[in-house]
Amino acid sequence: MPIAAKEKRDQLMRDGFCIFENVLAPEMVAKLNTMSEWMIAQQDEEHFEQHRSQGCIIPYWTCPHPSFTELLIDPEAMAVFAELGFDVPKFWSGFVISKPPHSPPLYWHQDGVLWKHPISYTNQPQQYFLMYYLVDTNIHNGCLRLIPGSHLKRHPLHDMRPRDDDTVTRATDMDHLAFQQVEGEVNVPVRAGDIVVGDSRLLHSARANQTDQRRTVLTIWYWPAYDDLPDEVKALIRDHITSRSEWADWVEQTRHITKSFLPVYEGKAKAVPWGTFPGEDFQ
Numbered sequence: 001m002p003i004a005a006k007e008k009r010d011q012l013m014r015d016g017f018c019i020f021e022n023v024l025a026p027e028m029v030a031k032l033n034t035m036s037e038w039m040i041a042q043q044d045e046e047h048f049e050q051h052r053s054q055g056c057i058i059p060y061w062t063c064p065h066p067s068f069t070e071l072l073i074d075p076e077a078m079a080v081f082a083e084l085g086f087d088v089p090k091f092w093s094g095f096v097i098s099k100p101p102h103s104p105p106l107y108w109h110q111d112g113v114l115w116k117h118p119i120s121y122t123n124q125p126q127q128y129f130l131m132y133y134l135v136d137t138n139i140h141n142g143c144l145r146l147i148p149g150s151h152l153k154r155h156p157l158h159d160m161r162p163r164d165d166d167t168v169t170r171a172t173d174m175d176h177l178a179f180q181q182v183e184g185e186v187n188v189p190v191r192a193g194d195i196v197v198g199d200s201r202l203l204h205s206a207r208a209n210q211t212d213q214r215r216t217v218l219t220i221w222y223w224p225a226y227d228d229l230p231d232e233v234k235a236l237i238r239d240h241i242t243s244r245s246e247w248a249d250w251v252e253q254t255r256h257i258t259k260s261f262l263p264v265y266e267g268k269a270k271a272v273p274w275g276t277f278p279g280e281d282f283q
Contacts (some may be wrong), residue, residue: 011224024076035068058095096216107169110201126223132193133191140209144189146198147184234269237265280281
């Protein structure tokens with residue numbers, strides 16, 4: 001497919017991210033804020049304590065809402081993929097991630113799951129996120145920060161396993177490396193309605209929210225070039241959906257709307273093992 005946004009595609013491949021401005025209309029942003037507040041209200045106190053660094057992280061299938069389904073296949077968002085040269089994206093998962101007022105920063109991490117497959121050590125398009133911020137962001141209210149190019153080059157932060165450390169996820173050890181300013185990081189402030197497109201392997205985090213207002217982002221994961229992926233990767237994607245009953249139920253309930261965006265694999269290849277940390281080959 002022709003690449004209309006060549007400069008952004010080049011930035012995405014080189015730096016691991018790019019930004020499209022004014023994708024969602026204000027009315028849609030308002031609708032999603034209402035949805036997010038409803039989903040946040042369904043969580044118990046332990047959820048917020050367990051995920052204090054993130055604020056909260058709510059999978060869309062645990063609190064089904066029609067606005068999230070609408071967003072997953074939003075024509076304007078899909079036009080972003082089309083401009084980048086991806087005409088048949090498939091979605092995988094999505095979350096409401098919301099930092100309450102006066103909350104700590106999000107720890108440094110990356111979200112790659114294919115590190116046990118050679119594809120992760122190439123620049124072939126794999127798993128991408130679309131981040132929709134529902135408020136304007138800046139360094140004071142929890143804007144995104146990231147390390148450009150870290151999806152292709154090893155950084156000392158790649159050796160951390162922050163999700164395995166309760167003092168990191170609960171943000172009780174603020175001296176941990178996962179919360180520090182590091183060489184090469186950049187802040188990525190955006191306006192409500194913008195979309196940040198990023199590679200799952202990219203090291204990223206978020207500033208603390210020092211304001212009196214909540215800062216919410218909706219993160220949706222896609223495989224933008226699903227048809228080009230190896231069969232063993234497609235098998236992993238399929239198996240991860242079917243292994244979770246709530247997720248599989250949501251897929252069935254919304255299939256009449258989302259069918260063309262669902263990843264389908266009917267082959268017999270064995271799924272590549274789940275791999276969330278880069279091996280020694282990543283330099």
